[in-house]
Amino acid sequence: MRMTPTAIFIGALAILAAVVFVMVFWPYAQRDMTPSEIFRPRTLVEAEGRAIYIANGCVYCHSQSIRTFDWGHGAERIAQAGDYVSDEPILLGSQRTGVDLSQEGGEHPDDWHIAHFINPRYTRPNSIMPPFRWLGLEKINTLTRYIQALGLKQADQRMGRQTYWKKEAIQAYEAGPVYNVKWLAEHVPAGWRHIPNPYPTTAAGLMRGRRVYADFCIGCHGPIGDGMGDAQPWIYPPPLNFTILKDRQISGGILYYQIMNGITGTAMPYFKRELESQKIWEVGNYVAVYFINQSDANTAPHGIDSAWEP
Amino acid sequence: MASSANNDRPNHRTARAFCLTSAFWFAAAASFGMIGAGYLIAPDFMANIGWLHFGKARPMHVNLMLFGFVTPGLLAAAFYYVPKLLRTALYSEKLGVFTAILWNITLPIGVVGLAQGRSQGREYAEWPWSVDMLIVVLFALVIFNLVMTVRRRLEPIIYVSIWYVCAAVILTGTTYCIGNVIWKPSTGALLGIPDAILLWFYGHNVFGLLLTPLGLGVAYYVLPLATRSPLYSHTLSLIGFWSLIVVYTHIGTHHLLQVPVPTWLKTIAIVDSVAMVIPVMVFLINIWYTVQGKLGTIHADIGAKFVFTGTIYYFFVNIQGSMMALPQVQRVTHFNNWVVGHAHIGVLGFAGVVAIGGIYYVLPKITGRPLYSRFLADLQYWLLLIGVTGFAVVLTIVGLIQGNAWLNGETVYRVLPEIHLYYILRASLGVFIISGAYIGLYNIFRTLYFNPGAATACE
Incomplete structure (x- = not known):
């Protein structure tokens, strides 16, 4: 084949035209612009x-x-x-x-x-x-x-849900810490409320809990668990101060459930996608031991001891 | 034939201008890349510089690499070899220099536009509409100059390098207009899923129809000449050229395998992605057989050394690319740093390294004097080689960590601490690349200006 300027230019452009027709224009002509069931226009x-x-x-x-x-x-x-x-x-x-x-x-x-x-x-x-x-x-x-x-x-x-629970959460917060803590606990299903942390406190477990806390919680709840993290000025209701929770019946189950599920309406997200069971129990126990200064880990009622327990 | 034809002393001002343009924007683009890499390690390190945070530094880096460094670099060699191979002069050196000047006006306008947030938000098509128009003009000027040069040729046979250059500029001039939806200045985009199809058709062809053919053109020129070997096969040249245009244009949709686009489109993209081994291996067989047994000669010529190294990266990037188009592989590799590694092997390892090789090969012929410093050129060679190979290794590892973790149900956030170390390694390797870019700029500048001449050069 002899490559003349005509062969190069016309040949290359002809191929391109054919490909654009098949790969771009044809799917464009066949496009289905039917809105899906979740579609709505933007404001x-x-x-x-x-x-x-x-x-x-x-x-x-x-x-x-x-x-x-x-x-x-x-x-x-x-x-x-x-x-x-x-x-x-x-x-x-x-x-x-x-x-x-x-x-x-x-x-x-x-x-x-x-x-x-x-x-x-x-x-x-x-x-x-x-x-x-x-x-x-x-x-x-x-x-x-x-x-x-x-x-x-x-x-x-989801925004409707956030707005509804934000109103509720603000009301509870403004009614004072006693009511707020009670309100938070009451919205945890009864079963969870009565479960103590089933695993014993260990030094290694606390260290792991500390790491999870530093990776996920410290921004809002702060390094000493008083709810004065960097995010605090921007968040309302503000992050919970763990240091006021002593003797307020905060079980390991309540901590677990709130971390897993989050508190919709507040800035507390759910962590069920990011933390597996062990990590949630351990960060909960870290908060209980260090910040609440009261942990129900390994207290009754608990079932058959787990095989790994020391 | 290169040195003997210097009797009428054409000044090659266009090629000179493009060499300098390429070297300058390589350094600039590498700087923006370095800033981006810094953000990934320490996102607060340049906190609150609104015009230069990661989301702005990245398109500056990518677009300047594509349109500031590699394209002008490959064109620099072309502006020298096209007239040379056709036994004529460039149609208009004045027009060529004007093109280079306009090129260097366009890019800063684009960078300022991105800094101001006037991005159109489509990868490789971010430039605002005004810059798109300037780039279309630039391509038109290059096409005109080259076509007129071809028309005035005294050599009846058009060598394969020229096929590639002509096809690259004419095809990209066209796809640039289509891909940037220049008939819709307000958004530069289509609506919905067809926009994604068009974008990746265009985006992939920036590499497939611009950098690759320009790069192959340089390789076809430099390697046979540097080794004084006749081209292995005209037939393979033909097959390689036409199959490249046919196959490469089909594969853009492999970016959308996990997106609701028509299945037949994905099928074509996958099949043709695998079929890319045809144009790639045909080219490599042709060029590698041409230089068979002449590696010593290549090693002795810094330009040829760069270009030959580029062909090896070309091999890797294409094998990798074909593999990544397989849906099972892409489940792991998509959306993570594997793809970033792939892009660096392709644009820097292949096209960029070939562009630098082309510049170093033609510069001594243009100036009639050796390079300012062969040592600096060698240093740059090793810095880039270590940098880009290191990038490939590190980013592939990060990609595998990310992709497998995600498949296994880990969240993006959970994987961040694990890959932090690799971001540091990547930035460290970036130091090699940016050093290579600035050393290259200095070397090319000194070769063109204030070059003390043969006396102090190493060669």
Whole structure:
């Protein structure tokens, strides 16, 4: 074959045209833009928040694309084409340096997000996200509106839950510490309330609990468990002060349940995705021993001793 | 033929300008990369510098590497060898220099745009619309200059390097317009899932239809000439050229295997990703057989040494790429640092290293004097070699840790402390790369200006 300029230019462009037709134009012509059952259009302020998200390159670390085999944040909703019908550009992302945000809306209340944007390490001590304090509160608020709408109708549902329980939690907090602690405990299912920590306190277990506390809890509850962590100024109701809990019937079961399930409406997230059973018991016992100064570990009633116990 | 044709002393101002452009933006882009790597280790280290946090440094780094360092670097050699191989002069050196100047005006506008947050939010298509338009103009100017040079050729046979250069600029000029949706200036995007399909068609073709053909063009020029060996096979050149254009253009959707796009599209992308071994191996067989037994000659010529090393990275990046397109593999590799490692092998290890090789090969022919310092060029070679190979190893390890942990149900947050060490290693290796970039800038600058000449050069 003799390669003339015509052969090169026309040949290359003809191939490109054919491929663009098949690989780009054909799927475009066949596109299904039917909104999915969770779709709703974004409000003006949410769209404005999305523009801030794009301007600051959030897409480089956060995907919005839940796959069939995901476990983490938002994994309950596997992405469908109809979820993206108003996205221009679409923000699927190509990296998960941070979490997937497809269903972030309503996972946390607004105040958690504000504290997190001011400095991500205030609420997530091991985070490697840059701080966004420089955006200013107005833009942070706008961005938060977009984040809280991620997941669209499902986000609205979760946000409804956050708003309802936030009101309740504020009321309880403002009624004073005695009522607040009672209110918190009463919302733990009865079974859990009466379970002491089934495992004995060990020095090694406390060290492990300390590490979990430093990785997950210290930003809000602070290094001495008094609820004065870095995030505290931004969060309302403020993080719980563990040091007032002595003699208030805080069982190992209550601690376990609150860590596992979180307290919706407050900045206390659930940790069931991140901490396995042993880690939750141990961080609970660390809090009980060091901050509450009263642990029910290994007290009655407990079943047959676990095989590993010393 | 290179040295004997210097009688009429063409000044090669275009090639010179592009050499300098490439060297400068390599240093700049590596600096932004270093800043990004710093953020991953210590996110508060440049806290609250609103225009340069990770989300802004990253697109600056990527776009400057692609359009500031590698593309001008590969074009620098092309502006020298295209006229040379056609036994003519470049159609217009004035136009070429103007193109280089406009290039160096466009990139800072783009960087400032990204710093201001005017990104369009689509990977490799972030530049705001005004910069897109300037880049389209730049490609038009390059195409015009090269096409007119081809028309004025005295040599009837068009060598394979020129096929690749012509195809690269004309195809990328086209895909750049389509991929950046330049008819929609406000968003530069389509709506919904088709936007993802278009974006990755374009994004992958920045590598497939721009960096790769330009890089292969340089390899086809430098390696046979440096070893004084005739090209192994014209037939393989033909098969390699046409199969590259056919196959590479099909595979962009392999970025979307885990996304709700039509299954037939994914199937084509996977099949063609595996079929990439055809153009790749055809090229490598052709070029490696050409230089068979001449490794000593290659080693003696710093330009050829860079280019040959680039072909080895080309082998690795493509084998790896074909493998990553398999759905079972991608379940582990997607969304994590494995892909970042892959990108660095491709853009820096292959295209970037070949670009530097092309520059070092043509610079002495352009200036009529040896390189300012062969020692510095060798130092740069080893710094880049250690840096990019280290990147490949470290980022692949991180990717495997992340991908397997996630598959096993670990959250992203839980894995962060485990990979911290590797981010430090990665930044440390980045120091090698950034040092190589600045040393290269100095060496290329001194070769072009204030070059004391043969007396003090090592060669």
